Amino acid sequence: MSDQAAAFKHRINTALGDEQAHSNFRSAMSMLMEKRAAQFPDEDELLEKRQRANAIRAHALRNLPQLLEQLEQQLINNGIQVHWARDGAEANAIIHQLLEAAGAKSVVKGKSMVSEEIDLNHYLQQHGIEILESDLGEFIIQLAHETPSHIVMPAIHKTKQDIAELFHKHFPELPYSEDVDEMTQQARQILRDRFRQADAGISGVNFMVAETGTLCLVENEGNGRMSTTVPPLHIAVTGIEKVVEKLTDVPPLLDLLTKSATGQPITTYFNMISHPRQAGELDGPEAVHLVLLDNGRSHIKRDEVLLDTLRCIRCGSCINHCPVYVQVGGHAYGTVYPGPIGTVLEPMRLGIDQIGTLTSACSLCGACAQVCPVQIPLPKLINRLRADSVSHQNHSGVKGEGSLRKQAEVLSWKGWRWLYSSPLRYRLFSKLATRLRGLTPSSIGGWSRYRTVTKPAPRPLSELIKEAGFDHE
Amino acid sequence: MPTHPDEIYFMGTCLVDLFYPQAGLAGMKLIQGAGVRVIYPKDQGCCGQPAFNSGYREEALEVARSQMRCFPHEIPIVVPSGSCAGMVIHHWPELFAGETDEKQAIAVSRRTVELTQFLVDQLNLQLEDLGEPTEIAVHTSCSCRNELKVEDRIESLLSQLNQVTVLEQPRKAECCGFGGSFAIKQPEISGAMVQDKTDALHSTGATRVVSQDCGCLMNIGGALEKQQRTMQPQHIAEFLLERTHE
Amino acid sequence: MSSARETIFQALRATSTPATRDIPPQVDRQEWGQSEKVERLTQQMSAVHAEVHHLADGDWIGWVNRELPQRGLSRLLAGGEVAQQLKQRCASSIELKHYQQPIEQWKSTLFNEVDVGITSTRGAIAHSGSLALWATIEEPRLLSLVPPVHIALLHANQIHENFEQMVVNEQWQQQMPTNTLLISGPSKTADIQQVLAYGVHGPKELIVLILEDA
Structure with a gap:
């Protein structure tokens, strides 16, 4: 067994052995599936909505360079500064430079999977900058020195007792409580001062609108609004694929995003940022920067089949409906993005030679593709990556292609072919x-x-x- | 595709051929009973799915090609298995893309149909229940549900049987954990999935579980036996035949 | 500019074949009248823990004067026209603050010495149960975020059926302000064991006063 396969097996066995976590995932996923289903009572209407969302995202990807140019121009016109990063290291360096130039030492951050992807927190901490996650789930994860186990609900693997103990350990001055309301108020107290005092706020972006130069953020807690409004500097970081052409493209995507993700008709806040603080305005950051990250996305775009993954709007619905994820949870994948979307994204990002065995952890049941709001054919893509994993031709362009090809397996399939291709x-x-x-x-x-x-x-x-x-x- | 065709091909599938021949035979009898000539090409073997889903596309292609040659005439091809039907209908066009016989593969995929869909949509099969009252559970294969979207056909057939009560298990849409090579490469996850599935089925109190897919049945049945549970797996065709014949 | 930018664009251009827009039209339009929109909005917002009241247009200050003291809330923050109106008729038990200096000069007061923020709204969205707020010089962004209670004034005739319609009807793309916001309930989280809790970072309470023309 290869190192990556052995490590994966180890993580799986650890996960399967944790009954508490398993039962957390099971009840959470069941609830999320029910809540989503309740938002889509009419199957025909849902299909039309998904087709439309698919068309909007596909259109944006087909015209990606044009739209990114338009976006950049609009943002600059609006007073938002744009930066380009080929990979995580470049993005981290840009963000660090921006913070340094502003003399920013303390940063509050809204939830952002791209920042997880580039491991921003570690980078900034190593460079002497204090960065605090402000989304409650991410805050909990940061206190626990863990990584998110779900892209929408990062602390979904933890019980309230786990969290109560964690709070008690880090904030002994606060009374110990397992009451969710009380713990939530404690977090409010702790983070309020930080928002007020922070030198900069960092956020992700859910959609970028080329037509108007607008950055859209979806959230329930208000920490995203805090991070992007209170500190004098706001830095947004996101992938280049998040752009859409028109402002009218946003409502249909938002509608499917929140309903698919958590079964909410809409989140509490939908925050659309188009300018830094303008003359005469009394709050909001004086400077807004957008860091646009490639990190392999332009490479994925070259492949006519794998390109579909770039339509993803990060709702996590494929994860919620995955019968493998519900068994093993997010950490077993050992990657930033877990579940079906992670099984496709991560081998492309990190290389099949690093993490290609993820593709074996899929029964190809197709539940993910049924719920994907932008109709990404996830099982087809996972199957395609399986072919790339054992390919001997090296033509797909995916990093580490063919690296999982094993002689014994090749022989057994050749034997199978020999047997089954001859009726006799x-x-x-x-x-x-x-x-x-x-x-x-x-x-x-x-x-x-x-x-x-x-x-x-x-x-x-x-x-x-x-x-x-x-x-x- | 013509409604109520005069003749059809039956693609038995390799799993049925070797492990569940009675399911195949029952499917053929049901179709023949509706006045359709059933042809079983004797050279048929496998659709190529096992290799395709393991990433071995060249091997899959050659086996699929050998299979394709067995079904030359322009008549429907009926498959008593959701995943094999899904392989031909959805993945042969992908597998044969760019090959000289791509057009033929697309044509064959278009006249391929899963058994329960064929019985309902094309034969409008009428069933008279001759059996004793019984309670069963149904496991719909993920291929029928998510790929072919014909998951309601099995329910529609069963609803014609007056003496049969279908008991619904929790999370009925969830995969049983088979997935071909998945069960071999990730046996622990697959094992946890089939445990949950069999627990759910067992909780209904039914004595039998029927399905449209022998892959699921092998997985669920094997697990039930290992757990020494009495619930019996059965292919829908066998069950229907048994209920409607003395 | 940077070589990163060029590298990225080069890679993207190599594989892009610009295509014309072909996006199917919206499917879920209901054609609601105003009363249906009010009803749907009320229902949707109440379902997510917002408090909704229907008042005649001139009655909202009376409502504020009556309700705030009863709820033990006294320090009220407002801006622009709303502040002007309150100034004239606000009860003496309410300590009215006017948001009129840059945040840097009174951050601590805003964070610690305000009970309620009251704002106007640009309109609302019936389908999802959302208020639309545009940041202005008079009513800045933090007015609806920092105080623990947010009161929003909404004119019943400014409710749109859904978000897309609102954007189209009002031609938002021609004039996006610094910040546009949809608010659908009080701040909430389910990050602790999927248990819903309110008021994690933003307002713990959202009170919507729907004003009907007399």
């Missing part, structure tokens, strides 16, 4: 397998750990039909 050989095989059914092994690796091995029938169908009088040309 196959008939002989089925005759032998059925006649010698008594010799069927009772143990077949992991399969028989959970199941009794099914023996072949006494005689194959191809023989039975003759006696039953069917035509067999």
